[in-house]
Amino acid sequence: MDKNFDFKRAEAEHNAKWIDNAMFRAVVNPDKKPYTIIMPPPNITARLHVGHALTYTIQDAIIRFKRMQGFEALMLPGADHAAIATEVKVAEELKKQGIDKRDLSPEEFMVHINKWYVHYTAEIKTQMKRLGLSCDWSRFGFTMDDQTTLAVNTVFHNLYAKGLIYQGERMINYCTTCGTAVSDAEVEHEARSQTLFTIRFGNIDIATVRPEAIFSAAAVAVNPRDKRYAKLVGKMATIPFINIEIPIIADETAEMKFGTGAVQMTAHSTQSHEFTTKYNITPVKVIGMDGKMFGERVGEFAGMTVAEARKAVAKKLKDEGFLVSEKKHTSNVGVCYRCHVEIEPFVSLQWFVKMKELAKPAIEALNNGLMIVPKKFEKVYLHWLNNIRDWCISRQLLSGHKIPIDGVDDKLDTWFSSALWPFSTLGWPDKTDSPDFKYFYPTDTLVTAYEIIFFWVIRMVFSGIEHTGQLPFHTVLMHGLVRDKIGRKMSKSLGNGIDPLEVIEEYGADVMRFSLIVGTKLDRDPRYSIEKAVLARNFINKIWNAVKFFNVMAADGIDDEINPKALCHADKWILTKLNAIIKSTTKKHEKFDFGVAANELQSFFWNDFCDWYLETVKVSGNKRQSLAVFRHVLVNFLKLMNPLMPYVTEEIYCNVLKMGETIAFEAWPVSEFNFAREKREFDSVIEVVETLRTNKSDDVTAVAVDWAFAAENGLVEKLSGVKIEWRPVAEPTITTKISKIHLVVDEDARCAKVEKQIAHIDMEIERCRKMLSNPGFTNKAPRQKVKEEEDKLLELERQREILAGGK
């Protein structure tokens, strides 16, 4: 065996084996129950980041676990065309080559888009494969492939025919940089510092952060309860520069406390839109879809961008005495989630999905078999669905799915196709009668970071219900976002990101996977730093070395079978411990609690198996049997560990132990051995060893021990490193549960130690007595608990007596 685990060689070998033999290709198998995970398709615009590594590790852990439990496991991979994001990236690329997107015809531009699709789909696949995912590559889907396109068109026509898709003039969010409408979910709100201007509109002062919009003002609103303006209601205000008169109207929309309490109503805010619709006013538009000022009213500002015009108008207002005051003001501004430029609200002709009706069954789904883990996200889910507004699905882009209506050039929101992903990937609609679709759909668990609940999860749920009549999955598992060492989001601008591919390159995929998961709960945002990779690497090294030890020992002979009658204490102890860890790991995996399970497995292997059991094997009286036990525990451990560490477990199982072609399809371990009494007894032996280790140091000249486990004498001497005289001890200085120990030591040192121990016991006795003398406790606590305390007190008093006597 190699000195250390050669992950590079092992990863290459096993990955090639898995992929070349299509080992994880799922098939319709009536003898097995299916378990399906449709993987969230990553955007083809970026390299995989550590968040992908986390989510795919979780998904792969689930699917490997289910596969070993005997399910026909399908994990279906794919990639998303990410319409806007890709278009922006391609345009940037072209710019670097000196090509301006606007100089290209749509057809020419699409050539570049298509090239990008091909190149980066392959790239993403390669990167995903490095994580060691056990997905079915033969079913890899792309959101622009024929199958998805068919599903998109079918869904569009179905919804259109039902009147659930309509075209209308509505107030929408428009990104002037991306040049397209975006949906509500695509608008982020950021706190930004702005200037709040107070501007004289003739007889009234209005407050606004958008001086450039004054040219569009069609009314001024004041609160009906605002006494300051009561006599002005019904009068006219005057727009500066252009001297157009507009009415002053009393309406609740104006907040008395904000600014001057008077606000302009224009064509360029949602608040205004609601107002002008209510009063049947049509404001004049002065900002174009290109984000530039236009029209007669704006005069010399025509052609300026909004940002330019804001400055210029403010300056002119000041110069001409219309500006009453200006002050800093922080408020939330809607920005495009892609480019983070301020969103312009526009009334424009777009396509929408009517949501109220579709949302209803999605809300009810929580009572009809949909489970969201952790449960706290149910509230977020419901809140959004209960307040949902129609979904703007048209985008003014060149790439993406075309709205399938003759003469319409708009494309569809990229999430329109994502929403169909759980069933379009399985052949819906054309292969809905196929065994594949019938077998694998509905899928089982959807795993994703919580940030994507609105964009995606909710839309998949209502789409599944609407188009297939079934929930697309029964469980949604939401996990956190990976943060850096001090809790910040990992981002390019902060430079605090960790590249999973670099970690894999340096430490291996198992390290990447294990270190992301171990010791965390999925509902929290895990913090990640490279130190965690080092720890995981050390653990794998520990496993590797234990196997090396086994190999050396087994060369001298090993029994094929475990014979329970021939086992020693330690053998039975570790088998019973194994039994417990199998139960616990299984239970935790069922609850998706992989992080805590990983912690327990690590502790089991390192502390119980290596620190204790492995050491006993060295002095075992029946080595051939003990090694059979060793192998049994090791193999079961490998199986339990496989979902998180597929490579090293596969390498040991197949290449070192030569137990088979792959561990991935071996049955998940079940409890077999349970020796409760022997386990308890060996725990006591350990206690004796630990007692001896603790006490052996300071000036101990001789040790005598009296106990009933003569067979373990050699073991205790070996493990404690103490030379022991085994004889009856009349006056013990220390007693454990199963032994009397007499230490011949330096008196002063011993007395000090004993006194410390007595002080500790006294504290505990005090606590016990207090509890037991409290009638509240003895009357109200469960009888068993009271009995426990009584026994504990007796034992403590006995120990104290012995200690005091020895002194």
Place this chain on the structure above:
RNA sequence: GGUCGCUUAACUCAGUUGGUAGAGUACUUGCUCGACACGCAAGAAGUCAUUGGUUCGAGUCCAAUAGCGACCACCA
């Protein structure tokens, strides 16, 4: 403004139904005793954010406060 989280050892995190606070790292001390220094053994280290309540008993349940964070929302 609304909603929801989080706060446990120096650090990263566990802590099932309330019953004397746990792990790993780091730290201190000692280690070449059949694999492992990416290691072995021993040790020290915590007012469980604060306050109040419920209870015989609270890290755990309830309320308030503080700090941090996330999401939602048209205060111009």
